[in-house]
Amino acid sequence: xxxxxxxxxxxxxxxxxxxxxxxxxxxxxxxxxxxxxxxxxxxxxxxxxxxxxxxxxxxxxxxxxxxxxxxxxxxxxxxxxxxxxxxxxxxxxxxxxxxxxxxxxxxxxxxxxxxxxxxxxxxxxxxxxxxxxxxxxxxxxxxxxxxxxxxxxxxxxxxxxxxxxxxxxxxxxxxxxxxxxxxxxxxxxxxxxxxxxxxxxxxxxxxxxxxxxxxxxxxxxxxxxxxxxxxxxxxxxxxxxxxxxxxxxxxxxxxxxxxxxxxxxxxxxxxxxxxxxxxxxxxxxxxxxxxxxxxxxxxxxxxxxxxxxxxxxxxxxxxxxxxxxxxxxxxxxxxxxxxxxxxxxxxxxxxxxxxxxxxxxxxxxxxxxxxxxxxxxxxxx
Numbered sequence: 161x162x163x164x165x166x167x168x169x170x171x172x173x174x175x176x177x178x179x180x181x182x183x184x185x186x187x188x189x190x191x192x193x194x195x196x197x198x199x200x201x202x203x204x205x206x207x208x209x210x211x212x213x214x215x216x217x218x219x220x221x222x223x224x225x226x227x228x229x230x231x232x233x234x235x236x237x238x239x240x241x242x243x244x245x246x247x248x249x250x251x252x253x254x255x256x257x258x259x260x261x262x263x264x265x266x267x268x269x270x271x272x273x274x275x276x277x278x279x280x281x282x283x284x285x286x287x288x289x290x291x292x293x294x295x296x297x298x299x300x301x302x303x304x305x306x307x308x309x310x311x312x313x314x315x316x317x318x319x320x321x322x323x324x325x326x327x328x329x330x331x332x333x334x335x336x337x338x339x340x341x342x343x344x345x346x347x348x349x350x351x352x353x354x355x356x357x358x359x360x361x362x363x364x365x366x367x368x369x370x371x372x373x374x375x376x377x378x379x380x381x382x383x384x385x386x387x388x389x390x391x392x393x394x395x396x397x398x399x400x401x402x403x404x405x406x407x408x409x410x411x412x413x414x415x416x417x418x419x420x421x422x423x424x425x426x427x428x429x430x431x432x433x434x435x436x437x438x439x440x441x442x443x444x445x446x447x448x449x450x451x452x453x454x455x456x457x458x459x460x461x462x463x464x465x466x467x468x469x470x471x472x473x474x475x476x477x478x479x480x481x482x483x484x485x486x487x488x489x490x491x492x493x494x495x496x497x498x499x500x501x502x503x504x505x506x507x508x509x510x511x512x513x514x515x516x517x518x519x520x521x522x523x524x525x526x527x528x529x530x531x532x533x534x535x536x537x538x539x540x541x
Contacts, residue, residue, distance in 0.1 A: 162169070162182075163181060163182050163183075164180070164359060164516075164537065164539075165173065165178055165179070166178070166179050166532070166534070167179075167195045167200075167202070168191075168200040168201050168202035168520055169196065169198070169200065169201045169202070170198075170201070170203075170510060171202065171253050172203065172490055172509060173200040173487070174487075175190065175191060175193050176192070176195070176196055176289070177189065177202070178510060179202065179510060179516075179518065180197075181516035181518070181534075181537050182537045183515070183516055184505070184513055184537070185512050185514050185516050186327065186512060186515050188510060188511065188512060190192065192465055193435070194202040195451055195471055198534060199522050199523065199524070200520065200522055200531070201486070201520070201521055202510070202518060202520050202521075203489075203490045203510070203518070203519050203521070204242075204494040204495065204498075204506065204509050204510055204518065204519070205240060205241065205242025205494070205512070205517035205518055205534065205535065206239070206241045206242060206472070206475070206493045206499035207241070207243045207246040207277070207493065207494060207498055207501065207503060207506065208236075208241050208243075208245065208281060208427060208430075208471050208497070209244075209322060209425065209426040209500065209501040210245060210247050210280055210322075210428065210429050211236075211244050211245065211397065211429070212246075212247045212248075212249060212282075212372070212430065212431045212432070212443060212509050213232070213311040213430065213431045213432035213433075213443070213466075214233075214318040214432070214434045214435065215232040215235035215236070215434065215435050215436065215506055216228075216232070216234040216313055216432060216441070216445070217229055217231070217432060218431070218432040218441070219246040219259065219263060220259050220442075220444035221259060221354070221442070222255055222258030222261070222444060223238040223262075224259075225260055226265070226266045226269060226270060227252060229263070229266045230270045230271070230272045231270075234272060234278070234540070234541070235247065235435055236273055236275075236470075237272075237540040237541040238541050239470040239471050239472045240472045240519040240521060240533055240534070241532060242508070242533060242535045242540075243275055243277040243393050243503060243535075244275060244276060244277065244280050245277060245280040245467045245501060246276055246280070247279070247280040247282050247323065248260060248281050248282070249278070249282045249428060249443065249444050250282070250283030250286065250296035250300050250301060250444075250450055251284070251297065252300060252375065252445075253308065254429045255309060255445075256281070256284070256312070257261070257312065257315045257368075258315075260279060260281075260315040260316040260320070260453070261315045261316070263276065263397070264316045264317045264319060267537045272540070274535065274536055277501070278321035278322065278503075279316050279505055281312055281320055281324070282296075282323075282324040282349065283290075283296050283298070283301070283325070283350065284300050284301055284302050285301075285302065285303060285323075285325040285326065285329060285335070285350065286301055286324070286325060286326045286350035287301075287326045287328060287350055287351050287352045288301040288530055289352055290308075290337075291352075291376060291377035291378060292350050292351055292352045292376055292377060294337045294350055294374070294463070294464070294465070295348055295443065295446050295448070295464070295465035296350065296446075297444070299409065303329045303330075303331050303380055304325055304332055304335035305331075305335075305537065306334070306335060306338050307336070312448050313342075319502065320344060321502060322344065322345040322346060322368075322501060323347065324347045324349040324370040325346065325347075325348070325354055326349070326350055326352070327348055327351060327353045327357040327360065327361035328351055328353040328354070328357055328365070328402045330472055332357070332361060332364075333361065333363075333364040334343060335436070336364040336366050340365025340366075342382050343363075343502065345367040345368055345400075345500065345501060346364075346368075347366065347367070347368035347370045348361055348368070348369050348390060348396065349369065349370030349371065350370070350376055351375070351386055352377070353385075353389075354386075355384050355389045357450075358386065358389045358390060358393060360392065361395060362395040365371050366395075367396060368396060368397045368398070368399065368425075368500055369396050369398040369399065370399055371399055371406070371427065371429055372387065372390060372391065372400060372402070372415055373407050374401060374407070390481075391414075391418040391419065392418065394423075396423075396485075397413065397419070397499075398419045398424055398425040399424075399425040399426070399470060400415065400425065400426060400427065400478075401428065401467055401474075402426060402472070402474050402477045402481065402482075403454070403468075403474070403482060404477055405454070405455045405464070405467070406429075406464060408480050409482070412482050413482050414482070416482055421484065421491060421492060421494075421496075422491075422496070424492050424496060425492055425497050425500045426471065426478060426489070426497065427474075428467060428470060428471055429466050430466065430467055430468065430469055430470070431443045431448060431456055431465065431468070432448070433450035433456060433468055434467070434470060434482070435468070435470060436450065436468075436469045437450075438450045438452050439518075440459055443465055443466055446458060448465040448466065448467060453520045454468045454469075455468075456468050459514050459520060470526075472521070472530055473492065473527075473528070474493065475489045475493050475528050476489075476523075476527050476528050478492065479526055483510045486523060494509065495508070496526040497502065516534055516536060517536065518532075518534040519534075519535065520531050520532040520533075
């Protein structure tokens with residue numbers, strides 16, 4: 161592969177730099193002012209560790225065609241995402257296995273496949289209770305089962321790397337310990353767990369909270385409650401959906417202060433209608449509706465069911481809503497996500513030896529406008 165060059169302001173340091181790369185970054189050098197415009201930035205490619213579907217494609221469907229999965233990934237590249245975790249939610253056991261097999265086959269066969277870094281299974285071992293359960297179908301909620309997890313890994317060719325569950329189940333500590341020993345991230349989400357259960361989960365190896373502040377009761381005790389307990393638990397990172405819909409400004413700012421930017425991760429939790437026209441779509445077996453305000457809700461109701469967020473907008477949103485710097489926002493979408501999702505070769509950012517996943521963009525009135533995207537040294541947008 162002939163080495164490529166890319167110049168711009170480092171979105172984290174602000175320095176003018178030129179990077180040379182093939183599959184990995186080979187050199188990083190200072191750039192002269194005539195090599196890059198003041199408003200053009202380069203950053204590690206964005207990583208989305210929770211995306212249920214995109215551009216009209218539902219990753220939960222065992223029937224999603226490879227060419228359609230490829231198209232959805234190409235649309236995702238236009239938003240600066242270079243690695244993602246396609247996410248399968250609570251459902252019929254056989255359909256969940258079918259979805260994982262389908263995604264694994266696409267990952268192996270498609271030119272775009274390497275961008276599917278690994279898979280996230282969200283549920284079915286979550287709270288059965290209305291509120292914490294969110295949009296997940298109640299009839300398929302079930303206790304943690306190590307044998308079921310092993311079936312997922314077999315179907316996914318070993319590529320399940322993140323599992324969201326509720327530690328309220330008695331089986332949870334042993335289950336979490338099993339995941340941790342396999343190098344799989346155990347994340348707390350869709351839960352009504354007690355303080356002790358959350359602490360026990362962290363002690364067993366849980367390292368993340370899934371979309372903190374969502375998948376919860378609409379009303380709860382001031383304290384203690386399972387949101388505060390997770391925010392206070394320093395062993396847990398936290399992922400956040402920053403679309404201006406899922407989290408209010410005050411909560412977002414408090415959550416970032418509790419976790420610190422260093423333990424905070426941007427996700428989209430995007431579903432099938434992301435970057436589509438308003439209308440009705442599917443999330444597994446659940447019918448959802450994309451509204452004019454870009455919220456995604458269960459059809460005929462008001463309960464949120466994923467989002468239509470794109471990662472380039474999430475970066476701009478967290479700057480605007482929470483007052484973060486560009487460097488902080490980029491860190492949440494890149495190196496923090498890599499660390500939380502155990503994405504090898506991506507934890508150090510733009511450094512020699514790192515994977516050449518790169519996004520070049522302009523920042524116009526606080527909005528990220530993606531210019532170029534590279535995955536493993538190959539230009540994909």
